[in-house]
Amino acid sequence: MDKLIPDPPVNTTNSSAEDTQAEALLRDREAIKRALDYYLDPPDQYAPKPRSPSTMFMIAPDLDSESLLAQACESLASASVMTSDFAANLIGPQRNTVLAIQQIIMLAELAVNRALNNVDPA
Known part of the structure; x- marks a missing residue:
């Protein structure tokens, strides 16, 4: 009897291929961590500057x-x-x-x- 779906390939990976895959995953995780740190915890140079109010319509500070x-x-x-x-x-x-x-x-x-x-x- 012939099968319509072939058998999956035999796992022929060796330890060096698994090491390469593990290194790729580690690099991906480090890249993801750097991206999240950049956007969620920006360095001081990208931090928003404190807002300074406009003095155009300022009320005199010495009014009672x-x-x-x-x-x-x-x-x-x-x-x-x-x-x-x-x-x-x-x-x-x-x-x-x-x-x-x-x-x-x-x-x-x-x-x-x-x-x-x-x-x-x-």
């Missing part, structure tokens, strides 16, 4: 807390009015979303007002 809170309160009041006006032109879910944003702004404004009262109770 009362002035900062007053400015934040005015900004939040303006944002609340803008979102209220914007919500007046919308309908449906978009209007509800904008009104929710306005409510969050109003809560932040109340918190800033309370902090401002704590700084200067008069």
Whole structure:
């Protein structure tokens, strides 16, 4: 009876071929380790540099807390009015979303007002 699939070849490898294969595997592992070290633990020259903030819109460092809170309160009041006006032109879910944003702004404004009262109770 003839077989459609031939028998696999007899393993004729010798010890030198096995040593060569082991050396190739070792070289591959070392290359993989170097690649992973390069991408996952980069050397210092490739490390990201610390971010330096832009000084274009810098708040003066000598401003007192009362002035900062007053400015934040005015900004939040303006944002609340803008979102209220914007919500007046919308309908449906978009209007509800904008009104929710306005409510969050109003809560932040109340918190800033309370902090401002704590700084200067008069």
